[in-house]
Amino acid sequence: MKNEKATKKPVRRKLADIRKDNSDQILLVAEKVFAERGYRGSTIAAIAEEADLPKANILYYFKTKEILYKAVLGRQLGIWMQHMDAMTVDQHPRDALRDYVRNKIKQSKDHPNSSRIFAAEILHGAEFLQEKLRTDLKDQFDRTCEVFRGWIAKRWMDPVSPEHLMFMIWSSTQAYADYSFQSSIMLEKPEMTEEDYEAGVELITRLVLKGCGISLL
Amino acid sequence: MKNEKATKKPVRRKLADIRKDNSDQILLVAEKVFAERGYRGSTIAAIAEEADLPKANILYYFKTKEILYKAVLGRQLGIWMQHMDAMTVDQHPRDALRDYVRNKIKQSKDHPNSSRIFAAEILHGAEFLQEKLRTDLKDQFDRTCEVFRGWIAKRWMDPVSPEHLMFMIWSSTQAYADYSFQSSIMLEKPEMTEEDYEAGVELITRLVLKGCGISLL
DNA sequence: GTCTATACGAGGATAGAC
DNA sequence: GTCTATCCTCGTATAGAC
Structure with missing residues (x-):
């Protein structure tokens, strides 16, 4: 030894x-x-x-600082994507989408930093993240769009654009991390409460489901 | 000479x-x-x-650099808020919301830099912008929520949370500027086209209107 | 493996010539 | 009003003692 x-x-x-x-x-x-x-x-x-x-x-x-930053980014990518994978074509979109929105907002609440780092990175051109977006995230994105198309084929939801639906869900749920400073100012409170996040889940779920012609029950 | x-x-x-x-x-x-x-x-x-x-x-x-930055921010605040003002309680929400979404996405397309500067600023705690958010934007936000409440009182739309509806519309429309690098990677094109923005307008309008119980016609 | 001291460069800001 | 030269602070990164 x-x-x-x-x-x-x-x-x-x-x-x-x-x-x-x-x-x-x-x-x-x-x-x-x-x-x-x-x-x-x-x-x-x-x-x-x-x-x-x-x-x-x-x-x-x-x-170096750059190596540290990339290590942080790499570590967070999994956390950030983990819930997309949970949606499958066998589930009913009512349950799958509701759970996804709920989990995504919970993530915004519990790991706001991951979300903010990614948002800033993308905002400024994804200089360090571009390759991972083109591979990892793009693959996941395609799989999820395929699930949406399956639901549409089964007449479980209206024929909306899967890509833009995904963009809408991403941005509106992420906002509960990225823009929470702004939101709490608008709501006149020092920070968002459990109830605020819950109201967000409810509103986004409602808009997504009703908007896609999926009954809420 | x-x-x-x-x-x-x-x-x-x-x-x-x-x-x-x-x-x-x-x-x-x-x-x-x-x-x-x-x-x-x-x-x-x-x-x-x-x-x-x-x-x-x-x-x-x-x-100083800080003075220049604040000048840029100040100049853009008007552009960024200008369309909220256009919604009034006398209009039908179908038309008002459709126009707002369309204008907001058009703005994301035509002035992506304003949107990105604000997004980055808010993401990092709105260090330089906080005061303007608390005054200018907050006032506008309250007025717009009041308009939504008016529509709800008239039974023109379902009783959804005006605040969270506003957050949803802001974030999903802004995404067409802030996250356009990501979106174009997902769509496998060098940059978003006119048709992509149009598809975004259509999807978001549809989700907002149907989600709030407003008929599309 | 931990830390002090320091080299070195980048970038904000200023003085002063033109 | 325009621009060159320069100052000086701050931040990354390294050398080397402990």
Whole structure:
């Protein structure tokens, strides 16, 4: 066994574990900072301070700021897409769409930072994310559009454009993360409540279902 | 022959006009750069280069980068809100909402930069815009919600939440500017066409009207 | 593996010539 | 009103002690 002498820790932890814990912690903090201030607005110093570590330590784990940012993006892509997959052509669109809208808004509530990072990234041309959009997201998008087409073929919903329906659901649900600062100002409260999100779910579900000719019951 | 007044412009123009022309030109270019790269990502050098002027000239007209950015924001707020005002309680919601959606998407198409600047600003906490949101936009928002309530009272539409309906219309129409990079990737085209915007108008109008119990005819 | 000190470059802002 | 040269701060990244 090598390097046994090197460990000063009383607890026996593999170096790989320490590394993973620390880099997970950094990723978590970086996600928050990037979401709040954007890629260029975020400084390594700010991330370091938030993580309560010296600057150099951040760069020990992630060699450059760009590498760290891409790591954050990559980690979030799965979270961001995970619910699209749940819709299948065998389900009735009433249930599938209702669940999707609910889950997507719940995600906006629980992980607003993932959503904001993606939104900012796309807004500015998806410089770092373009390739993943063209592959991962595009595949998922096509599969989901295919499900919508299946429902239309079964006469379970009206023949609306699957692509634009998807855009509408994405944007209106994401708004509950991306524009929540604005929404809470309009609603005159310090921040959105559970009831506000619930009202959003209800309204969007209603518009989608009735709009596509699917009865609500 | 030495052109005796070569240093001066041959056309007699007031200094005030020169100033206005130049600052207008700078604002136009700055709008583009800020939209593409965000506030912190934009450099005065980049704006100067795009405007084909030296750096110092930009700062002669706008003392600081922040002042320039706020000028851009202020200039766009009107454009961004102008169509909300057009909806009145006397109109039938079928016509008013259809026109609003159409105009809002047209705006996303014609002025994508205004929309992107606002979206980025709000995403990151509306640091520079918060006051204007609390006053100008909030007032307009309240008036429009009041119009919706009037329609509901007249039984012209179902009793849906005016606030969340507004959020839904804002976000889904704005997406045609903010997320157009993503949308065009999903649609597998270099950029969105006239027909794509038209399909968006149609889908959103349909969902809003049918969703609120307003007949389409 | 952790941290201090520092090199180095980018970018905002200013002085002052023309 | 226009522009060159320059200052200076801030932020990334590295070297090297512990």
